[in-house]
Structures are given as structure tokens and as C-alpha cells.
Amino acid sequence: MVISTDNLTFNFGNQTVVKSLSLQVPQGSIYGFLGPNGAGKTTTIKLLMNLLKTQQGTIHIFDLELQSNRVKILSQIGSLIEQPAIYLHMSGRENLLNRALLLQVSEKRVEEMLELVHLSNAAHKKAGQYSLGMKQRLGIALALLSDPKLLILDEPTNGLDPNGIIEIRELLIRLVTKHQKTVFISSHLLAEIERMATHVGIINNGELLFQGSITELQTLSQPLIRIETDNTVDAANLLTRSNYEVTEITDDYIYVPYTGKKQIGGLNTLLNQNNYTVYSIGKQQKDLENLFLAITQTA
């Protein structure tokens, strides 16, 4: 395990922000840390970075205890916490050079990073004039500068346009598959995480509601059959009369729980025999968003 916390609890005053959290982040994973705003994601990340003092429980990173191995652990971590921390009066390159000096990284690496996040052309511009997306990319370059084994990113795609989001996603996937890094990424953009994460932890009100691989998460969600016909309401009535459970009806679609392939054929025949035209019919996974809502609401 790259990150493993045990019974981590944190209070701000008498408000418990993180409740007995036990995270397990395996090596080589992209761990999506999901939760709505105010769920305790940033607090957890600050605890992992030793910015907040651990009150209860323990944190182990690279199998080392965090408090007693702070500098050694931090030297292997690149991080981006909340909005990127950038000196606005300095150019993008100067920001990186300044950090390179502190981390004793070669200047060549700075140019590589600028290239990587597509800021080479804007490198001489003052960071104060950067757009939100450029600042975010510079923040990611700063996090990657020391070539860390573990990347901890707090909502890194905030403020990026779709292209930027795709680039970051591909970059992270490349880092994990080609360079054996581990990425811990928090987000409230669920669809975003679904596309790259190998592991997921879902947190709400400071409590971990789910933790496991993305496939485990998907099996948790019951697949549905989505049917599109020429007359949604009447078709739904027919299905109900024929003892099918209809879970949801929208203007265009009827949803029925999926049990097997034969069931799809049966549904299709039934509707056709009763003179309904079936435009489309097929199995559908609940997306993470619905799943997430289901998990957070039942808890």
C-alpha cells in the first residue's frame, strides 16, 4: 500500500470533519477520492501532507509512519492542493525555476515540464496574467517537477476546458501505466474519475462510504435495460401488467432491472406483439453519478 490510514479522525473545534477513515491506496493505482463539497476531502489531503496535525489514528505512506518520516515521505510526493499556489509576480518559468532550486532539480527538468503541460509559449509571461486553466496546468507542472512516486491532486481539473481535462487524464494514465506512479486524485466530478480511476473511495460527511476497485463499484450497481418505444406510457403499463418491474419512466425511456440476455429478447417480443414500435433496447450500467447519489442518500 502506498497510502494506508487507520482510524483517521480529525476535528475542527467540536465539529468532526473526518471520521475514522481507513484509506488503502495500492501501488500503481489511480485512486479517485470522491465526495461532494465539504465532505472532508481537502482536510484528508492536508492530513496526508502533514499540513494538519493528526489528532487520532495513524497515517502510513510508503509503509513509513508520517510524523516521524516527514521529510523522507514528502520528498516522494508531488501535490496540488486546492487552487495552485503560484507567485503571481513571477513568470511561469520563474515559478518552476524557483521550485527547482528548492528541490535541487536540474533546470532541464523545468523545460520538460513546461513542454509537458503546454506552457512553453507562455513561460515568460507573468503567472498573474495566466488564465485559470493555465494556472492549473502550471500547478500540475510544479507537482510533477521532482518526479515523485506519488501524486496527490486535489481537484486538478477545476477550471480546465474539456481539452485540458482530457490532456490531464491522459497524462495521469500515462504516468501510472508507463512510469509506475501512483495517483491519488480527489474530485466531485464523478464522470471524470470514472474514466481513469482504478480504485475509488467515496466520502461524505467525513465518513468513507465505499472503498474498492472500480469493477467492484460497478458490480454494486444494478444494471438496467433501457427501452425506447413510440408510446412510453402505454408500453410501461403493458410491462407492469405482464409482471415486469418498471423502475423508472422518463419522457423517452422505460427502465427495467436487467436479469439476463433472454429477458431483453422477451421484452422486445412482448412489445412487438402488442404493436409497440421499439426504437432501441439495451443493457445499461448505472453511471457513477447515479451510483454515488444512491450511496450517499442511503447512508
Next chain:
Amino acid sequence: MAFWSAILLPLLLCLLLFFGFFIKADQIAKEPGAILWLQFAGAILGIMGSLILPMLIVFIAYSVNSIEHKADTWKTLFSLPISKLSVFSAKYFYAFFLVFLCLLLFVLFTLGFGNLLSTVKPSLRFTEYHIEGVLCKVYFKLFLSSLGILSIQFLLSLLFRDFLKPMGIGFICTITGVILAGNKWKYAYWFPYSHPMLAIQSLMAGSHEKPGPGGMPVIDIEIFSKEIFVSLAIAVVVFVAGYFIVLKKSVR
């Protein structure tokens, strides 16, 4: 910003003084060299203890820390693989260096512009007297006397994000310090914001009534007086306390 202000402040003040003396050169041409130097250096030294130095320190301590507050980079600095002591002391010693640099430049510019005056206006007899030693001692004493304030202001600026709190506290304490030292309160040496003023007062007290050999005034300066020891002690104690506060403090 702090760096340039540490350079520009002595430059501009000494330049201003240079022109002042240049314009009224004819009126003061009769004065002996020693008096000329004392007037020239004294014009700045007079307000140095009461106003310039404490305010300069408030400002330097603030700007060294505010750069991190503004860019929201404390969290980044403290998540780098660098010990908290290094981050804290590097910041502190930069402020320390800036104060030193600024005072050093005051000495150099005072001497430089004084000598320049005597070249431009040979009627001014600056060359008669050598103030270098005395001036260095005075400014060194001022530097030492300011370290207590520096530690306090540095910690305040590190803890408070906004400008008003360290600035306001610094301003009120400076005025209190001047009043205490100005009224010769006998325990004023316990109050760090009085120390620069006390350092200047000791300069006045050190000038002998009787001129020394050759008719030149003699100025004794005892660098390590009790207020300097108090200043140094406060500087060390507050620095160490500040480090432990940083160690315990959560970074938002």
C-alpha cells in the same frame, strides 16, 4: 518589493539630504567638518530611532511573509521535503539580512554623499573630520537594538494574513516605545520598541562636552549596553517560540 525598498529608502533619503545640503552650502560653509558630518548624519539618525527603523522593520517583516500569504504558498512550502525549521529560519534570516542591508546602505550612502558634497562644493569642509568609525558603531548598535522588534513583527506577520494587525500593533508599540524612551522612563529598556530610540539617546549622551585633541569632538559609544542585551534576548526567545508555534500550527 521588500528588497528594493531596503535599497531605495536609504538611497532616496541620502539623496534628498545631499540636495538639501548642496542648496544651502553657502550658509553652512563656515561650520567645522565635525559639525557638518554630525548634521549630515544626524538629520537621518534623529528620526531613525523613533520612526524610520521601527517602521522599516514592520514593513520588511510584513512583506517577507505576505508574499506567501498572497500567493497562498505556505501550504506548498510546508509540503516540500524541507524541514519546517529551514523554511521558518530561511524566511527570518532573509528579513534579518534586509534590515542589515538597509542599515549598511545608510552608512555607505551617508559617507558617500558626504564625500561627494565635499568634492562638488569644496567650501564644505567634510574632509576635516572622519566619522566612519563612529557611524559604523552607531548603525551597528541600531541594528542590534532592532532585532527584538524584528522577531516580534516577523512572528506577527507570519501568523496574521492581513496587513492591519501586524502594522497596527507595530505602530502602536513604536509610539509607546518612543514615549517611554523620550520620557526617560527607567524601565524603558525592557520594552523592545524603545530600543532604537535608546540607542540614539546613548549617542547623544556619549558626546563629550570637551573637545578632544585637535579641537575635534569625541564620541564614545558603548555598543553592548543593557537594552541591547534585552533586545538580543527577546529576539532569540521570540524566534524559538515562533518556531514551536509554526511546528504546532495547522496550515490552512
